[in-house]
Amino acid sequence: MVTASPTSLRGRLSDNQLNFSAGPGALPESVLRQAQDAILEVPGQGLSVLGLSHRTPWFRDVVDEAEENIRQLLHLPAGFRVLFLQGGSSLQFGMIPQSLLRSPHDSADYLVTGYWSRRSIEDVAHFGQARVVWSGESQGYRRVPSAAELECDPRSVYLHYVSNETVEGVQFQQMPGRDDVPRICDMSSDFLSAPIDCDRYSLIYAHAQKNLGPAGVTVVLIRDDLLARCRRDVPTMLNFHNHVEARSIYNTPPVFAIYVLVLVTRWLRDEVGGLEAMQQCNQQKAECLSRVLDARPGFWRVHAEPGSRSVMNIAFRLPTPELERRFLEQALDEGLRGLEGHRSVGGLRVSLYNGVTLAAVECLAEFLRDFQARQDHPA
Ligand SMILES: Cc1ncc(COP(=O)(O)O)c(C=O)c1O
Incomplete structure (x- = not known):
């Protein structure tokens, strides 16, 4: 050969x-071509994807398919909600502690393995305490911790970590944390790059602009038992319950970004x-x-x-x-x-x-x- x-x-x-x-980042050529066509006319719709209402049955189907494709690709267990939100992963840095820390005494464990996990704790102090279980700062963020180095608090409301630090290029090879504390993971730069043991997470989030499509949409997978603990007395757009009840069409979502995300998930399933x-x-x-x-x-x-x-x-x-x-x-x-x-x-x-x-x-x-x-x- x-x-x-x-x-x-x-x-x-x-x-x-x-x-x-x-x-x-780069998107597959076949996806770019379909997106190009859809800017002129979505097949069967007679209109540009940029001019199609988010209240059409077509768009409801797009969101439903996006959810279904992600469920299939990940073999996502029942009991998880799949949401398509805005505000990027940075919004999740605040939305998660706001939803889950109910008093200034509530504490969540954080692993600080690089630039993005350092950023992820900035908003926590408005709502409760971030306990840094491990930080790689003194070593220049060159590695992730081993299981033996982590003393996670069983009373912590959740454990938060970043599976792949995009800036430093360090990635967890093993899942950290304890199974009796809800595990929350920012997978912005490695979501859908490999299978995930979803069962062991309570919440996973990832913005689209690495592996899923263009910027503008953030995928959140949230398990029902964690959702039940999320407070409702928060601004409407920051309330997970509202997005679950509206099945991700609470206000005007980024129609184009979600459409391209569907194309990417089809590509992953059918071509890859x-x-x-x-x-x-x-x-x-x-x-x-x-x-x-x-x-x-x-x-x-x-x-x-x-x-x-x-x-x-x-x-x-x-x-x-x-x-x-x-x-x-x-x-x-x-x-x-x-x-x-x-x-x-x-x-x-x-x-x-x-x-x-x-x-x-x-x-x-x-x-x-x-x-x-x-x-x-x-x-
Ligand atoms: C791992 C990780 N988390 C969070 C962010 C912030 O994402 P956004 O710009 O969507 O808020 C980034 C940005 O690149 C990232 O790589």
């Missing part, structure tokens, strides 16, 4: 396929073949890149420690800021985009979300090898 060389692959990849941005297949492909992509990075650890300085390295986001540095600048310039010349690190930490970062193909990663890996060779043997 003759395999295509990355150079010949490059010619066959579109600019959209060479998008390694941390979010909004489900989350096990997606996970395998994501592993292959991460391994393809890691082979290059790990061959020269003094040159490619990966931020995360080996046992905590993310499959979705790989953050790394080069020996000097000047080299990093050159890397980004030359990558751009090759049409490889979205490789700069988060503004809070700088450096470089590759995001390998579901929409990024293995061919695109092979192409990037070849660029890395060439870049390294050019530094080793300047012309």
Whole structure:
């Protein structure tokens, strides 16, 4: 069998396929094409998706299908509600403690493993206390904690953590926490990238703009027993019960974003073949890149420690800021985009979300090898 060389692959990849941005990220080509068509006319509707009312039976069906597809993909147990909300994952940082902490003495456990989990505790103090069970700050957020390092409080109202730290590129390989304390997880940057043991969570949330579609919609899976504990005396748009009762059409939802999310879930089911297949492909992509990075650890300085390295986001540095600048310039010349690190930490970062193909990663890996060779043997 003759395999295509990355150079010949490059010619066959579109600019959209060479998008390694941390979010909004690359979406599958077939989804982009269907979204393009729908902007002119949704099949069978005779109108643009941008001009279709959220009160039409068509849109009710779209939301219902989005829910059903997520249920199927995750094998979501009965007893979970699936919501499509607005305000991004940042709104959940406040909505969750507001709903669940009923007095200033109520306390919730938080794991602080990077930029986003640090941000997730900012709003808690308005409603109760955030007890930081573990923080990776003093070690520069290079790893997640082991089970032995966590002393979670059995009286905690919930435990909150971020499964994949998008900025630092560290990801939990094992689920932390105790099964007798509700587990709440921000899965914004790895939701639907692999199967999840949903039964062991009480609430999972993820904004769309990594693996699910465009920005504007946030998926929340909430278990009935946790929902029953959520307070109702909060502003209407921040009340989980209102969204459950309205089945995600409480006010005007982001119709286009939810429509694209449906297309992505169909793609995952019909073209990829489900989350096990997606996970395998994501592993292959991460391994393809890691082979290059790990061959020269003094040159490619990966931020995360080996046992905590993310499959979705790989953050790394080069020996000097000047080299990093050159890397980004030359990558751009090759049409490889979205490789700069988060503004809070700088450096470089590759995001390998579901929409990024293995061919695109092979192409990037070849660029890395060439870049390294050019530094080793300047012309
Ligand atoms: C893990 C994680 N949580 C939360 C957020 C914040 O999301 P949003 O911009 O939707 O509020 C981000 C943003 O990238 C993220 O990566």
